[in-house]
Amino acid sequence: SRRVLRLDEIPLRLQKAFIATEDDKFYEHRGVRPDAIVNSLRYILETGRVRGGSTITQQMVRNVEPLPVGQSRTLQRKLTEAIISLQVERRYTKDEILELYLNQLFLGGSAYGVEAASQQYFGKTCLDVSIAEAAMLAGLARSPNNNRPDRKPDNARARRRIVLGQMLGNGFITEEEFEVADTESLIASLQTDEELAVSMGDDESEWRPNEFLAPYFCEATRVDLRKRNLVNKADLLESGLEIHTTIDLGLQVKVQEIFKTHLQKFDDDKLNYLRRARRESEFVPVSGALVLIDNRQGRQGFVRAMFGGRDFETEKFNTATQAKRQPGSSIKPFVWTTAMKQGMRPSSVELDTPLTIMVGTGKYWSPRNFGGGYSGATTLRRALERSVNIVAVKLVRRYGLSAVRDTLQQMGIQTPIPDNLGLTIALGSLVVNPLEHCAAYSTFANGGVYYPPVLVSERRNRDGITEFKARPKGNRVLDENIAYLMTNVMEGVAVRGTGARSRPLERPRAGKTGTTNDARDVWFCGFTPQFTCVVWIGYRDYRSLGAGRGFTGGRLACPIWTEVMIEAHRDLPVLEFDVPPDIAFYGSGPGFKEAYLKGDNWSPAPEQQPADLRPLEDPGAPQPAPGMVPQTPQDEEKELEDLFGPIFEGFNT
DSSP states (O other), X not given: OBOOOOGGGSOHHHHHHHHHHHOTTTTTSSSOOHHHXXXXXXXXXXXXXXXXXXXXXXXXXXXXXXXXXOSOOSHHHHHHHHHHHHHHHHHSOHHHHHHHHHHHOBOSTTXXXXXXXXXXXXXXXXXXXXXXXXXXHHTTSSSTGGGOTTTOHHHHHHHHHHHHHHHHHTTSSOHHXXXXXXXXXXXXXXXXXXHHHHHTTTOTTXXXXXXXXXXXXXXXXXXXXXXXXXXXXXXXXXXXXXXXXXXXXXXXXXXXXXXXXXXXXXXXXXXXXXXXXXXXXXXXXXXXXXEEEEOSTTOTTBEEEEEOOSOTTTOOOXXXXXOOBOOGGGGXXXXXXXXXXXXXXXXXXXXXXXXXXXXXXXXXXXOOOTTSOOOEEXXXXXXXXXXXXXXXXXXXXXXXXXXHHHHHHXXXXXXXXXXXXXXXXXXXXXXXXXXXXXXXXXXXXXXXXEOOOBOEEEEEOTTSOEEEEOOOOOEEOSOHHHHHHHHHHHHHHHHHSTTGGGGGGOSOOEEEEEEXXXXXXXXXXXXXXXXXEEEEEEOTTOOOOOSSTTSSIIIIIHHHHHHHHHHHTTTOOXXXXXXXXXXXXXXXETTEEEEEETTOOOOOOOOOOGGGGSOSSOTTSOOOOTTOSOOOTTOTTOTTTTTHHHHHHHHTO
């Protein structure tokens, strides 16, 4: 950790402590001390070993990575160090050099610079350190971890006394100040274990080493910085950079509160059920992930919130960026998109009838809808609203795995999609991570333009000069008309389909639920003109969440999505989705107009009566306790129960 201060913010007693012990002629020499160099050379010639004697300027330049000095203990390095130190002294003032030195010096543990070290050891700013504490910090400069007061107090006490003597010898303190500082309790000045626990606990007003309000986002940002070569490791840790991120911290705090509340409620219900069944030993906490991306002009792709786990201290694995989970029916919009690209429309009719497919010598696969029923002739709109498996499989069979894979990859899915998935890709047998899934859904919201997720908005150097600034860079991957047709169909999913529990958002929205085999993964992926949000819930060990209609994306993930989106849109105007000029609407039933592309050879779809457009389930219905409700044919949204097993066997996956 590091906190950069100006020199005038660092107390004079602390500056003098370092000068006294490391370079008492700092304000007199020009970067090197000839007498120290001669003594070092003599020592090298006599012993064959290199010893110290470097000035503060020399120590500073060896710790600045862009300078070709390094840390090797060789005569060549000492000579290079001296030459560069002379050049630095000609270019910068003594105060500028001392300021950089005191901010970048490693002082043990995770502390770089005097402010971070003061917070780490004393739990307070360096402005408040005593003379004794200043001497203790200065004593860490030569061998930080070997002189840490919280690990090796005897060593720290001895070094402190040496530094105090040097301060006295240089006239920086009086005899009386020396006596008082020398007798000051070292242990009493350190943070106690209890104080350290508080500073790393829930009190966000306290400084907490290695802990952030959004730890999963911060770690994802660090990985992203390195992956894109925006900074190297040394610069990230030692150069006092200002990294500005895209996160909305106020929204992030709300997201964490909402998500943890829902997960805790699920855990409580599950534990109560297991206790009644005398299976309490089977309990493990449920996991979840969330990504929220901005769709607004000039901010497309900016990640505003991320939930990657409950506790970063115990779970470093970020489910939002690292988990590879099956998306279930949340993949179907991309299958439908592939069909729309080939000329089908929301009103196109497909037969939802029994289907048997040969998948190998003597092997057959008969996909089925949940509940086992079939609806006959149905429009693509109605099929997606009701998440009809048979229609999804027929579309993939007609247009091919390669075409569906191209759509997915063009729209943002970067995880490899193997050939052996075959037709099962229609039911979500591939794997994705929540971040890329959210970015792919954002392509719909952005009218067919894909924007890569952005975590870092700006990088400034220690002088406040901007060295990098993120600007949205979109790539059109889908015709805007097709993007709108799919958005319009998914609006139906959110209004009267499996995503109807998003109703409290009370603004235009589109999305799709997903539930995998045995409810191992449940999703809700949706968007408005302003934001796209994806929510995933499941167990890390892939166990089932539970059996019954209470364990679907519509029941578990959609309410979280809705609460988060309400917070994200607070005080924002209600916007409709932009309708491209080539889109036209024609009547397709009482009070309903279907979307078409101008120039289409239009013919009316089968009339959809009001009963056909009702929500699949009552969004206000109470949620059952985990594991307590048997499955019924009315569990329309739980699409893949007992399906993937025979599918994978047939495809040898």
